[in-house]
Amino acid sequence: MQRPIPCLFMRGGTSRGPFFRASDLPADIATRDRVLLAVMGSPDLRQIDGLGGADPLTSKVGIVSVSKTEGVDLDFLFAQVSMKDALVDTTPNCGNMLAAVVPFALETGLVNARGDVTTMRVRMQNSATRCDIEVQTPEGRVEYAGKARIDGVPGTAAPVNIAFLDTAGSLCGALFPTGKNVDRIEGVDVTCIDNGMPVAIMLARDLGVTGYETRDELNANSALKQRIESIRLAAGPLMQLGDVEKKVVPKMCLVAEARAGGHICTRTFIPHDCHSAVGVLGAVTVATAAVTAGTVARRIAHVPPGGHKNISVEHPSGEFTVVLDMNAHHPGEVLRASLLRTARLIMRGEVLIPAGIW
16 A cells, blocks of 8 residues: 655745645654655656656755744745655755745645735744745735746746845855855865855856856766866865765856846856756855855956845846845845745645555
8 A cells, every 4th residue: 555645746936846744744854755755756867756857956845834933933844855866855945945835834724824915934944044935815815826927937926025034154154164255176266155055156267168058068068067076075074064975065156247137147056967047045145155255256246236236146047136135334244135936836635655665
């Protein structure tokens, strides 16, 4: 007999995957991870025997519960499920999947709507980072239709507004965990930074590419990928992340001058394959580096004036705008980051797990 587990299959931003109530999954972490591997059909590059979409962006899981932390409504645990290995990584956050957390909680009755617009405070368990998420709830129901558009998702949808509250040093303990704005690693200048997502930022030209290549062109460049991985493995301990060989952080980002009207152009590896867009918290971190003096990103970024900066981060499939509020008393310090995403409930039901997994 197979064992059913209730879940909702949801898109959050430019990612998608099954969402679960924490109480519906095994409390034992090893058992839970075996269950999630079975859910997604991993390890298998096609994920043919599960719900995974054979891509890192569609091999993600959301786990949600009512928070016991004072002043917080919901806890969100994100899991990145490997396609190649029997590995479930709950180290990083995912700002795209985060967009579906409040809709999931409302759809499953974990929380109730609060008028025509519902704002919930969410704690990301991966890093204890908090954010406020605003969704449209006319007549107490989640609205998915709307006019908001994000690159990487066809059509338009209702806006999901996310404001991050305390992202600096989310996993590394400090915004610049090495104590420097630039480190020399494997002969390359690298900015190691964590404003919601640990990212190692390098100039694309320093690795022999332009930074404007397509995702497929970069993924086919095996020599480039090997060099990036060598730098990543060296950066991990410097960023207080330890041995990162089996972790998906730090993310690796190649930057170049913007050429489509934005402020900086990116090609992000997550960590071994080039992202078709850019991760939400990765974009926040790159934007923070772009406005900070002395970083690799600042060398080529076009930074707008003022204390309220809309930073357009270009990526392979479009652009991603991050809004940064700067500290008027400490120039260069980012106080708050916010952004727009969308989400949609795709399917509700049960996923069936082979009995032997338990």
